[in-house]
Amino acid sequence: MLKNRWATRVIDMVPVALFAIIVLLAMQSPDLQTPARVMVVNAVMVVGSYIFIGNSGILSFGHIGFAAVGAYVSALATMSPRIKSGLLDGAPAWLVAIEINPALGILLGGLGAALVGWVVSLSIMRLSGLSAGIATLAMLVMIQVVVGNADPITGGKNSLIGIPGGTDVYVPLLWLIAICVLAYVFQHTRTGRRLRASREDEVAARSIGIKVTHERRVSFVLSAFAVGIGGALYGQVLGSINADAFYFTLTFAVLLMLVFGGMNSLFGALVGTLVITVLGEVLRRWERGVELFGFMFTGQAGIREIVLGIAMLVVLFLFREGLTRGREFSGLFKKRPQAIRTTVIPTAGSKEKREPVQEEKEAVRS
Amino acid sequence: MNGKMRGSLVVLAAGALVLTGCTATATNQGGDGGDNAGGDEIIIGAVIAETGVMNQYDLPAMAAVEMAIEDLNAEGGILGRQVRLIQEDYKSERNLAPTVAQEVINQGADALIVSCDYDFGSPAALAAQSAGLISVSLCAGSPRFGPIGGLDLGFSAGMVSQATAAAAAEWANTEQGWKTAYVLEDPTLRVDTDWANGFIDAFEHFAGEGAVLGKDTFQNSDPSINAQISKIQALPTPPEVLVISSYAPGGASALRQVRAAGIDVPVLLNDALDSTGWFDAVPDLANTWVANHAQYHGGDPSDKVNEIIDRYVEAQGDFPPSSLIVDGYIAMQMIAQGMERADSTEGEAVTAALEDGTPVETVVGPATFSETLHTAADRPVTIAALEGGEPTFAARLTASYLPEIATE
Numbered sequence: 001m002l003k004n005r006w007a008t009r010v011i012d013m014v015p016v017a018l019f020a021i022i023v024l025l026a027m028q029s030p031d032l033q034t035p036a037r038v039m040v041v042n043a044v045m046v047v048g049s050y051i052f053i054g055n056s057g058i059l060s061f062g063h064i065g066f067a068a069v070g071a072y073v074s075a076l077a078t079m080s081p082r083i084k085s086g087l088l089d090g091a092p093a094w095l096v097a098i099e100i101n102p103a104l105g106i107l108l109g110g111l112g113a114a115l116v117g118w119v120v121s122l123s124i125m126r127l128s129g130l131s132a133g134i135a136t137l138a139m140l141v142m143i144q145v146v147v148g149n150a151d152p153i154t155g156g157k158n159s160l161i162g163i164p165g166g167t168d169v170y171v172p173l174l175w176l177i178a179i180c181v182l183a184y185v186f187q188h189t190r191t192g193r194r195l196r197a198s199r200e201d202e203v204a205a206r207s208i209g210i211k212v213t214h215e216r217r218v219s220f221v222l223s224a225f226a227v228g229i230g231g232a233l234y235g236q237v238l239g240s241i242n243a244d245a246f247y248f249t250l251t252f253a254v255l256l257m258l259v260f261g262g263m264n265s266l267f268g269a270l271v272g273t274l275v276i277t278v279l280g281e282v283l284r285r286w287e288r289g290v291e292l293f294g295f296m297f298t299g300q301a302g303i304r305e306i307v308l309g310i311a312m313l314v315v316l317f318l319f320r321e322g323l324t325r326g327r328e329f330s331g332l333f334k335k336r337p338q339a340i341r342t343t344v345i346p347t348a349g350s351k352e353k354r355e356p357v358q359e360e361k362e363a364v365r366s
Numbered sequence: 367m368n369g370k371m372r373g374s375l376v377v378l379a380a381g382a383l384v385l386t387g388c389t390a391t392a393t394n395q396g397g398d399g400g401d402n403a404g405g406d407e408i409i410i411g412a413v414i415a416e417t418g419v420m421n422q423y424d425l426p427a428m429a430a431v432e433m434a435i436e437d438l439n440a441e442g443g444i445l446g447r448q449v450r451l452i453q454e455d456y457k458s459e460r461n462l463a464p465t466v467a468q469e470v471i472n473q474g475a476d477a478l479i480v481s482c483d484y485d486f487g488s489p490a491a492l493a494a495q496s497a498g499l500i501s502v503s504l505c506a507g508s509p510r511f512g513p514i515g516g517l518d519l520g521f522s523a524g525m526v527s528q529a530t531a532a533a534a535a536e537w538a539n540t541e542q543g544w545k546t547a548y549v550l551e552d553p554t555l556r557v558d559t560d561w562a563n564g565f566i567d568a569f570e571h572f573a574g575e576g577a578v579l580g581k582d583t584f585q586n587s588d589p590s591i592n593a594q595i596s597k598i599q600a601l602p603t604p605p606e607v608l609v610i611s612s613y614a615p616g617g618a619s620a621l622r623q624v625r626a627a628g629i630d631v632p633v634l635l636n637d638a639l640d641s642t643g644w645f646d647a648v649p650d651l652a653n654t655w656v657a658n659h660a661q662y663h664g665g666d667p668s669d670k671v672n673e674i675i676d677r678y679v680e681a682q683g684d685f686p687p688s689s690l691i692v693d694g695y696i697a698m699q700m701i702a703q704g705m706e707r708a709d710s711t712e713g714e715a716v717t718a719a720l721e722d723g724t725p726v727e728t729v730v731g732p733a734t735f736s737e738t739l740h741t742a743a744d745r746p747v748t749i750a751a752l753e754g755g756e757p758t759f760a761a762r763l764t765a766s767y768l769p770e771i772a773t774e
Contacts, residue, residue, distance in 0.1 A: 030472040034465040034493075079516075086514035158556055159460070159485040161492060162516025238464055239492040242485060245461060284462075288454070302417070 009184075011330040015270050016180045019043065020173055022274065027169050032281075039277040040172040041233045043270060044179050045250075046257045048226030050269040051183045052219045053258065055192055057199030058129070061251055062120075062136030063227045065143035066113040068246035070228025071235040072147060072154055074109030075163045078102045078236075083162040090152040102165035106175065106232040113228020114221050116143075121217040128202060128212075140251065148243035157243055165236030172233045179226045183266050191218050256308070260315055262322025267329045272322065276308065283307050408449045408711060410435065410701065411475030413467045413490040414504070418458025422643075423482040426678075426686045427504040428453065430694030431479060433677055434702075444702045445709065456481070460489050467493035475499065476711040477701050482524070482690065484508040484515060491520040498713045500720075502700055505659075505693035507557050507637065509771050512740025519713045521720065522741040523697035524690075525659065526771060527557050528564030530637050531611075533747035533765035534657035535568035538607050538634060541761060545573050547634075548598055548605035549581040550591075550620060552612030561636040562611040567769035579605050586616030594620075595627045604631055611636040618644035621654070635752075641688040645755045654752040658689035660730050661748055661759040670729040689748065696728040703727065731764070743768055 026036035049063045076084070077100050084096045100108070124135045147154050154160070165171070186192045195215040198205035206212055235241045253276075261272020283304035290297050319325055412431065414424040435449045443449050454470050456463040458481075467478060467490035478494040478501040480487035487503040488511070494501035495517060503511050505524035512520060538544045547569050551562035566578050579601055582594045598608070608624065608631050610617055617639045624633065625648060633654045640658035645651055660671045663685050674695055678686050703726050705711050708719035725732030725744075733742035746764045750757035 031469050034468045038461070038465065083514075083516040086510060086516070156556075157485075157554075159488055161488045238461060238489060239496075240460070240489050242460065 008330045009188075011333070012184060012267070012328045013180075015267050015329045016177055019270050019274065020177065023169060023173060033169070035277065035281050037169050037172060037237045039273060040169060040176050041230055041237050042254065042257065042277065043273040044172065044176050044233060045227050045230035045254050046269045046273045047176070047179050047183050047266065048223055048228075048230050049254055049258055050223075050263065050266060051186060051226055052216075052223035054263050054265065054269070055187055055195045055199065055219050056216050058132045058136075058216070059255075060136040060223075061133055061255070062139040062143075063223065064231075064246050064251040064254065065140040066117055066224040066227040067231030067234060067250070068143055068147050068243070069116050070109035070113040070231030071241045071246065072109075072160070072231075073112035073228075074102075074105040074232030075160050075235045075241055076153070077108050078105035078164050079160065079162055080164070087155050087158065087160060088152060092152070095153065102236060103171065105165070106171070106229055106236070109232030109235075110225045110229040113231065114225035117221045117224025117228075118217075120224075121220040125213050125216040125220060140247070144243060144247050147246070154243065159240050159242040160235075161240035163235045163239055163241065172237060175229055175233060179229065180266060180270070182222070182226065183269075186219065186222060187266070191215050195219055256312055258322075260312060260322060262319070262324035262326050264321060264326030265324055265328045265331075267331075268322045268324040268326065271324055275323065276311075279311060280304055280308060406447055408444045408447045408477075408705070409473065409475045410449060410451050410477055410479060410698070411467075411470030411473065412451060412453040412479040413456050413463060413470055414453065414479065414481055415458040415486070416453075416455035420458040420481050420483065420486050422641075422687065423690060424504055426688065426691045427482060427694030427697070428479075429678055429681065429686070430674055430691045431504075431698055433674055434695045434698030438698065438702055444705050445711070449702075456490065458486065460486060463489035464493045466490070471497045471499065477501065477705075477713075477716070479504060479697055479701075480520075482506060482693075484511050484522075487511070487522075488515065488517060488520070491517050495519045495713070499711075500701070500704065500713045500716045502697040504697055505690045506741065508560070509739055509741055509743075512735075513738055517740065519717050520740060521700060521717075521735065523693040523700060524741055525637070525745050525747065526739070526741050526743040527561040527636070528567075528769045528771050529743035529745075529765055530657050530747050531561045531564030532568035532767055532769055533763055534634060534636075534749065535565050536572055536765055536767065537657075537747075537749050537761055537763055539569060539572040539577075541763075542607070542632070544606040544632065546577055546579050546603070546605045547573075547607045547609055548579050548601070549609045549611065550594060550624075551581060551583050552586050552610075552616055552620075553583050554586040554616070555613065555638075558611045558613065558636060558638055561638070562609070564769045565609055565611065565636075568765070568767055571767050571769075579603075584612075584616070584620060586612060588616065589619075591620050591623050595624060595629065598624075598629060599627070604629070607632045607634050609634045609636075610639065613638040614641060614644040615647070618647045622648045625650075637689075640690070640750075640757075642685070642755075642757070643687055645752070651755060652753050655760065656750050656752060656757065658748050658750055658757075660689045660692040661750060661757065662686050662689045662691060663757050665759045666748075667759070667762060668729055674729065689750075692729055696726075696730070696733070699728050700726050700733075730762070739771065743771060 023036050023040055026032040045067055053060055077098055081096050120139055127135050148157050194210045198210055198212040257272040257276045258269055260276055262268025287303055414428055415421045435451055438449050452470055452473055454466045456466040477499055480490040480501050480503050482504040484506045487506055491501040500519045503522040506522040507524045507527040509526045511522040549562050549566060553559050570577050582597055584591045584594055610620055635656040637658050640656050660666055662675055666672050671692055704716040704720040708715040720735050721737050725734045731746040733745040744764055746762050749761040751760045
């Protein structure tokens with residue numbers, strides 16, 4: 001039983017440390033370096049999306065739009081003027097001339113995405129449930145169309161390449177840790193808790209005076225910032241970006257990771273990213289052929305997509321709330337309630353009962 | 367969820383795995399590549415699309431890469447070392463390309479062959495550049511494939527589209543005697559816009575100011591170009607040649623509609639429309655010409671090109687789908703001659719050797735590269751007549767006038 005609040009918090013950060021260790025181990029193998037870096041970037045985007053989706057319960061299809069904003073802002077601010085003048089016909093002179101440090105570029109990308117997130121949140125956050133989800137989808141389409149057609153600024157449908165920055169893994173990894181801490185701290189702030197209350201029952205939350213729209217807006221902007229950072233890192237790690245990269249494929253990849261691991265906890269976001277990345281990489285290698293005992297085992301081309309789809313279905317059937325069932329890491333050590341304990345009366349000293357709502361709902365579902 | 371359902375799900379998943387296919391074959395490869403530093407062979411790593419949208423361009427050209435490697439090995443290899451090819455699929459997924467490129471580099475590649483387009487090929491070319499290796503795109507037509515586009519060690523075995531267009535314009539005016547032209551441009555891809563602009567510039571250079579009666583645009587996805595056709599029909603005198611710069615299927619659909627509307631003037635197409643795949647879509651295809659990279663149905667002036675085509679037909683049972691196949695052979699000629707001249711496989715040395723202004727001798731003629739342009743602008747262009755569902759050789763020429771190609 002974990003009664004100490006600080007002990008719980010430290011334990012909840014263990015998955016972040018384990019994730020970082022796995023990444024650093026993978027970096028020891030030359031073939032795994034790029035997949036490991038891409039996984040860290042994906043994790044930033046998944047955790048970034050989780051800040052809004054996990055806490056508000058609104059499934060956003062538009063967050064990859066923020067990744068696009070972050071990636072383009074950061075890329076345009078950091079690329080060398082020589083390459084920009086070659087790739088962008090008719091770009092404003094100041095845009096071509098600007099060239100800032102890649103590390104600052106990442107921060108600028110996040111801030112750019114947060115700004116767009118704030119503007120969008122003014123209207124979208126009044127909506128709830130499915131209509132909010134569809135509105136975010138519309139936002140994604142709008143961002144994609146603008147980025148894909150603003151030729152003088154973004155290069156339109158053509159790629160921007162030669163984005164300077166990370167060939168190492170430490171910068172993305174430090175950002176991932178920072179975003180994880182941000183996400184974890186946020187979900188324990190008053191705003192985070194109010195938002196979680198509205199996720200469980202919006203009407204009840206409003207009835208006790210929670211300004212749901214305001215709480216959602218705060219988390220939306222924070223989430224946009226984090227995903228924007230992810231987008232900026234994406235550009236730096238891969239060295240090139242294009243408008244099509246930030247559309248449905250990446251949106252569904254990120255949502256798959258989040259839903260797979262469990263979209264109601266930070267632990268779930270990390271587990272989902274890890275499992276889906278490892279599974280995808282194993283299947284891709286299998287498609288190419290794996291040599292075992294002198295025989296070459298070759299999977300059918302396209303097997304990666306099919307198996308990932310099946311894995312998603314299986315998880316949704318078996319664990320409706322994802323692999324982690326919406327629990328943080330410390331939740332693994334807590335005794336799961338077997339049934340609704342109607343007689344439990346929270347006492348002043350019992351800090352464990354601070355979040356009874358979620359656990360009891362889980363008991364009902366299982 | 368009860369145990370029975372759980373069990374059936376597991377069976378379902380296992381069954382699906384089996385259905386998606388797993389074949390086992392005895393391996394016959396002698397060991398893995400490993401570190402090739404100081405090795406006795408040159409490893410060419412191809413990061414190309416075996417699947418996805420780019421495979422129609424990459425796969426035929428790769429067949430020619432293999433032929434070029436066979437020929438090189440028969441003549442003693444490169445720098446006296448035998449050449450070995452490692453080929454990996456990046457599935458036409460630009461985000462996957464750096465990972466695949468890194469794997470190929472880790473297997474000891476000395477140079478990379480990358481996909482046939484600037485957008486699709488550049489991620490792998492960047493990975494090669496980071497490792498200090500040169501990369502050659504199979505057939506990218508953008509002058510950006512090189513230092514202008516951030517690829518200091520990246521080259522393309524294709525031709526700069528403005529230069530292909532200029533050669534086509536020169537042939538149209540000086541050899542065919544066409545004095546006026548009308549241009550239909552599909553701005554979906556920049557390479558086709560470049561081509562149209564290059565044609566207009568060069569045609570007015572040869573035929574005089576005002577020789578291009580007009581230019582109109584259409585989108586590749588437009589179901590109908592009636593409005594554009596009406597404008598052509600409304601011209602006081604019809605153009606002597608109609609130019610279409612696009613790619614299939616939109617470009618083929620445009621040609622079909624032009625013919626259906628009764629416009630029977632000669633039509634000249636850009637090299638992105640050089641593919642037999644759409645010929646059936648235009649009934650009674652005739653009086654149509656295409657600027658391409660070589661004659662690929664037999665009858666090329668170069669015996670070597672004819673030999674490549676014959677070998678392809680022997681292996682695949684049919685003619686290649688487009689003239690881009692020769693670019694694959696040329697890619698290997700560039701790598702081989704660059705390494706021989708530099709007496710090294712080191713990326714910067716090979717790049718310097720290719721950039722020095724000495725032309726690379728390709729199967730269709732010389733091609734020159736410079737410090738700013740890593741895609742050839744002076745390689746001979748072929749013009750083919752399209753009639754009765756087959757391309758026949760019409761002309762081969764090198765442009766005597768080049769439109770300005772932005773190199774800054």
